[in-house]
Amino acid sequence: MNACAKDTGVTRKLIRGVSFLLVTLASGIIVGSAAAADSSQQLATVVQGTAKLMPEEFRSSTKKVVVLPGAAPATDAVTGSYEKETLGLLDGMDEGRGYGTINKDIGGIPINFPIRVLTVPGAILGGLIGASTRELQDFRDALTDKLVEAADTTLSNDALADDVFWRLHAMPNVKAKVFARTTPIPQDTDALLYISFSDSTIDVQKNEAILTMSASAILRRISDGVSLYENQVHYQDRDTLSNWTENDSSAGKNFVAYARHYLGREIAAEIYERVQVQSELQPQKSKTVSLVKKNTWQGVSKTRSPTLVWKQDLAGDDSQTGWAKSISTAEIAYELEIYDSHQIVYAAKEIQESQFTLDIELEACQTYRWSVRPSFRIGQDVRYGEWMRSNPDPANGNVGNAAAEAAAYIADFASLEIKCGRR
Numbered sequence: 001m002n003a004c005a006k007d008t009g010v011t012r013k014l015i016r017g018v019s020f021l022l023v024t025l026a027s028g029i030i031v032g033s034a035a036a037a038d039s040s041q042q043l044a045t046v047v048q049g050t051a052k053l054m055p056e057e058f059r060s061s062t063k064k065v066v067v068l069p070g071a072a073p074a075t076d077a078v079t080g081s082y083e084k085e086t087l088g089l090l091d092g093m094d095e096g097r098g099y100g101t102i103n104k105d106i107g108g109i110p111i112n113f114p115i116r117v118l119t120v121p122g123a124i125l126g127g128l129i130g131a132s133t134r135e136l137q138d139f140r141d142a143l144t145d146k147l148v149e150a151a152d153t154t155l156s157n158d159a160l161a162d163d164v165f166w167r168l169h170a171m172p173n174v175k176a177k178v179f180a181r182t183t184p185i186p187q188d189t190d191a192l193l194y195i196s197f198s199d200s201t202i203d204v205q206k207n208e209a210i211l212t213m214s215a216s217a218i219l220r221r222i223s224d225g226v227s228l229y230e231n232q233v234h235y236q237d238r239d240t241l242s243n244w245t246e247n248d249s250s251a252g253k254n255f256v257a258y259a260r261h262y263l264g265r266e267i268a269a270e271i272y273e274r275v276q277v278q279s280e281l282q283p284q285k286s287k288t289v290s291l292v293k294k295n296t297w298q299g300v301s302k303t304r305s306p307t308l309v310w311k312q313d314l315a316g317d318d319s320q321t322g323w324a325k326s327i328s329t330a331e332i333a334y335e336l337e338i339y340d341s342h343q344i345v346y347a348a349k350e351i352q353e354s355q356f357t358l359d360i361e362l363e364a365c366q367t368y369r370w371s372v373r374p375s376f377r378i379g380q381d382v383r384y385g386e387w388m389r390s391n392p393d394p395a396n397g398n399v400g401n402a403a404a405e406a407a408a409y410i411a412d413f414a415s416l417e418i419k420c421g422r423r
Contacts, residue, residue, distance in 0.1 A: 054219070054229040054271045059381075062190045062221070062228060067165045067178040069157035072194035072218040160215060161195040163264030168193075171272050172382050191228060194218045195267065198232055210238040211252075211403075213259035217267045233266045235259040237400035237408040244403065251403040254342055258407040261344075262398055273384045277327065278315035281372065281388035283414040285309065286355065297390045299416045304361035306416065308336065310354050310372050310388060327376065329354075335384070338362070338370040339410045350375075365420040369406065369413035389413065 161178055168176035179185070185192070198216040202209055212234055219229040237255050244251050283299060285291045288306040292298040299306075314327060336356055338346040345368070348356060362368060374385040386392055389412040400408025 052229075052231045052270055053274055053276070058219075058228040059272055062219070063173055064175045064186075064188055064190045065168060065177070065193050065219070066185055066189050066191075067161050067168070067176060067193045067195060069161035069178075069195055071196045071198075071216070072192075072220060157196045160197060160260060160264055163260065164193070164195050164217070164267050167265060167268030168272060171268075173380055174272055185222070189222055191219050191221045193271070194220070197263075204241070207240050207242075208238055209241055209244055210236060211255050212236040213256075213263065215263040215267065217271070219271060229271050231267075231270060233263055233270070233398070235262045235398045235408065237403040239403040246404070250341075254407045255403060257343065258409045262409050266396070266398070269384070275376065275378075275383040275385065277374070277376070277385045279374070279385065280313045280315075281374075281386075282311050282313075283309070283388070284311050289416065297412075297414050299414060300419065301416060302419050304364060304418055305358045306362075306418075307355055307357040308370060308372075308416075310334075312354065312374060332374045332376060334372045334374055336370065336372050337387075338368050338416075339413070340366065340368055341406070362416075362418050364418050366418050368416045368418070369410040370416055371410075371413040387413070 165176050165178040168174050177186075195217055196215065197213070199212075199214040201212045203212070204210075213236075214232055214234045216232045217229065218227055220227050235258070237251075237258075239251055283291070283297060285299075286307040286309040288303045289299045289301045289308065292300065312329060312332065314329065333349075334351040334354065334356075336346075336348045336351060337344055338358075340363075345362075346358065346360060351372075371387045371389065373387045376383050376385070387397065389397060391412045397409045397412065400406070400411050402411070405411070
């Protein structure tokens with residue numbers, strides 16, 4: 001990750017070659033057509049309705065947090081004693097690790113998944129017989145390869161906890177730490193935040209596969225063991241079996257990359273970052289970006305360093321609550337992020353206007369996705385609104401419909417096509 005040397009009061013980061021680590025996706029198989037359909041519907045409902053923000057009174061009283069990978073122990077195990085060993089940075093990779101093989105014959109097709117078992121439970125649900133033999137064979141082979149590849153990377157509860165830690169570390173007035181297993185907890189710590197992958201499913205319905213990754217977070221106050229925040233967050237995408245596996249399973253790689261990217265961000269946002277503000281964000285045309293008439297969320301530029309413009313409309317005071325009633329657009333700053341199909345490639349913070357000219361050159365003949373989110377000063381704290389999306393409801397970038405076209409997290413961001421042969 002390389003930071004741009006130029007600094008004009010706006011924190012800019014050029015992120016090149018960021019490699020998101022892969023995740024193991026499954027450790028079990030459950031089969032059944034009718035049951036699979038019911039499970040699929042239930043899961044879709046759960047995935048779309050899990051947003052939960054920690055109350056502001058807990059945010060203001062809980063400033064010193066230790067992030068620990070792994071599931072939280074029983075409530076009565078949190079006593080505030082600092083001499084006991086705590087779950088830490090080593091448990092995710094070291095506990096229960098080893099190669100296993102799951103064998104299952106479905107419709108005459110042997111399904112063998114040699115996977116390394118980490119701490120991520122999972123299941124493959126589905127009407128596998130509904131898929132054609134060839135498509136299922138290709139999907140199975142490609143999936144097996146990616147599972148083994150994923151198992152050989154270092155992604156675990158540790159990596160997810162690290163993602164959450166860095167998000168919290170960037171928050172003003174939040175003193176976050178992430179500890180190893182044997183590190184004593186400082187006596188002035190307010191709460192422990194347990195982070196773990198909780199579930200993963202691959203739901204095959206006829207010629208489509210729906211992939212879902214879930215993670216859980218529990219913030220537990222040390223003084224009395226009370227859980228201040230507890231939630232499961234989910235990331236889901238879907239596409240045809242053939243689309244998942246084409247181009248060396250590019251869509252599958254993107255799924256595991258963006259799943260971890262989303263889950264870590266969403267946990268941090270729900271606990272400390274996000275506030276509910278009634279507003280609408282939309283991309284606008286600029287001197288260097290024109291909008292497609294049939295879809296104003298699609299932009300086209302002939303320059304590789306375009307000026308991006310957006311507009312935020314705050315709802316009337318009657319629909320706002322609390323401090324949000326007195327928000328002035330002049331007091332709002334913005335964060336900007338730009339993604340290619342695989343990863344984030346550019347980021348800028350503390351943008352004081354509703355426009356920004358890139359100080360790098362994007363690649364020609366490429367289509368990018370970009371978004372902004374507002375930041376608000378609440379006393380000495382900073383809070384953030386939602387990212388600009390064409391379809392912000394009912395999900396928040398965690399439910400996709402065409403993974404090969406665009407990952408769920410960026411699918412409803414504004415698109416930006418950089419024309420070929422232009423500067």
